[in-house]
Each structure stands twice: as structure tokens, then as C-alpha cells.
Amino acid sequence: MTGPTVGFSVTHRRYVPHSHAHYGGNLVDGAYGLGLFGDVATELLIRTDADEGLFAGYSTVEFTAPIQAGDVIEATATLVRVGTRSREIDFEARVVCRSAPDRGPSAADVLDPPVVVTRARGTVVAPPRG
Template sequence: MTPDPASTATGGTGSGRTRAEVGQVVTHRRYVPYSHAHYAGNLVDGAYSLAAFGDVATEMCIRTDGDEGLFASYSSVQFLAPVRAGDVIEVSATLVRVGTRSREMDFEVRVVGRGAPERGASAAEVLDPPVVATTARGVVVVPPAG
């Protein structure tokens, strides 16, 4: 059977190799829509950050192994500051350990922009420095190479 060319070209599991290296980072930025506000003050639930971690972990696995992978566990989750509707967040995954099939990552949500309603209905500002809102460590698994 011939390996899938797309998988081979990216070093995915079809080629029997991985490109996973400690220190690799994947980062996403997104606007938090008001439709995700669940609580007073337009607060967004913590599950929003966890879903974002799943998204960056998926991209990491695609880049390193040519497969979306599956989230196996979190060993730590810390909610450090609120995420609000109207925020612009930056979500990152950093590869900290590479096993045969497991990939351990550190995750972080940073609020890089926030609405400033006291200045006007659509006013907003860039936060410098960004506010670290959520951190976690998690493990994903990928299919065996071969």
C-alpha cells in the first residue's frame, strides 16, 4: 500500500515519522463573541478556554504527526483571570514532551484586547501586557507510526 502523499509530505504517520519536537508552538487568535457570554459582566465560562486548547492541540498534532490526535487528559488547569465576551484572546500550545504516541503540551490563554465600554459602545483597547487568563497542561495521543 502506498502512503498518502499528503501525510508523507508533512511527515505524518503515513511516513512512519513525526516532526514533533519539544519547544514547538502553535498559536491562535480569536474574538470572543457575545453569544458565548453566560454570566453577569459578560463573563465566558471556563469551558471556552478548554475548547480553544483543544483547537490548538489539534493543529499541533496535524503539524507534527499528520493526524488530529485525541485529547487524553489534563494534569492541571488554572483559571487566573476572567475571559469576557468582546475580548480578543491568544491561545497557545507549547510541546513540552514527546513520547512514542503521546504529546504533552502547556497551554495558555492570554487576553490581548478588551472592550472599553466606558469610552463608547464599540470602544476597545489593546492590553499591553496581555492578561494571562487560563493555563493548563495536557496530553494528546496520536496513532502509532507506520
Template sequence: MTGQDPRLGLTVTHRRYVPYSHAHYAGNLVDGAYALGLFGDVATEVCIRTDGDEGLFASYSDVQFRAPMKAGDVLEVVATVVRVGSRSRAIDFEARVVCRGRPERSESAAEVLDPPIVAVTATGTVVVPAPSTPPPGPGLSG
């Protein structure tokens, strides 16, 4: 194969507000599985962009819970393709808290965090069907 696979380095970003209904613990903490669900969503878009298929999540090889996520946060979830196999794609994930509610100030107070707080990192593998045609090109630019 000549040159680098154009799917390597593809990055997809989602943002999501964490509603208070998702808080499960004291201090309005949200369980770590919330981030894993978001990683699945962003991985689906990666697969659509790289292979024209939603793909399936196969495994995580590493998950690190680095900081708490809370109800009222705005999370930015980033997925980057780091390896391309014939049917598998390795993806690095990062969930960052970019905004946080400040209920101690008032019920609706919130602030933008600069820099964001890295809450969860992971590496996972997705699988896609065997290609019957070359992967789509136009979606790779976004």
C-alpha cells in the first residue's frame, strides 16, 4: 500500500449536556458508564464516515476515569482513528468537561471551563463489514 490510509487520524467530536436526571450519586455525580455510552455514539459516526456502515463496538483495551462528571456539565467527546485493519478500527476516545453547572451560585449558574477537564479516556476497537466497494471518500473531510 502506498501512502497513509486516509482514515487514520479522522477525528469526530460530539457535545452533550448532562441532564440532572442522569445523576446517580451524591454531589450530582454521573456514573462512568455515561461516558462509555457517548463513546459508542461517536464511534458510530466514525464508522459511518470511514466505511459507510454503523459498525459494531468490539472491545475496550483501556478505560481511565480521570475526573468526575456531574449533572449540568457539557461534555465534549472526541474519537480519533489510530489504526485501520481490514475490518477493525482502533479508536482513541476522550471525554472532556467543557462547561460545568455552578448550583452553589444559583440554580441555573454555569461556566465555561478553560482549560476543559479531561474526565475519561479510552481506547476501543470497532468492526465493520468486509468492504464490497472502496470506502467512501467525501465523508472523510469532516
């Protein structure tokens, strides 16, 4: 445990399976990115507060580009404010790899630069230290 320090961040990467596509064009719902933010916030709190904490809510959420089945998505949580028990976190989800079905059924590309698909700011609450 490092203790809550502004600027501390955690990043997860995950492949988006085709079973998660809900819409035409293999699009995945925006809530997929928010689910990733919950997971990365949980690890951040475990590392800073030795507890999973509880998500209190989002103050902002921006969907900036689509998430598609076959993407490899990266979600980062960065601690931006530390209160007595509350922790304010900036989130960003980026597509780092994307399938390229026009070249073949398993073709894919590394995106350089990655495509930012979702940004948010949220607050989590850690239990009182005992």
C-alpha cells in the first residue's frame, strides 16, 4: 500500500470480445468503458487504501469515439484529489488495437496514436482508517 497520492495511476488492458457487440457495425455500448473504469478504480483503491472502496458517482462522462468488438482497450485511472475518505479520479479509455476485417477475419492493427473513446471524472469513497 502506497497511501493515496495525487497523480498515482493504474492501467488495465482488455480485449473486447465479439459477444459484447450489441449494435450494427460490431459496436459495443458505452457502458462497457464505464465498467472498465469501475475495475481500474477498484485496483487503485486497493493499492492506495488497502480496500476496494465504493464508487459514489461520476461528475462527467464523455463518449468521444465508438468501441468495437475486436478492440483492445486500455483504461487508466489517475487520482486527482484526496479527501479524508473521498478520492476523485480522472478516467480515460483508449483503443490501442483494432480489428481490420477488410484484410482478413483475424487481421488487426496497433493504433498509434491510440483512439480515446471515453473520458470521465468520478468519486470513490474509502472506509475510515482504523
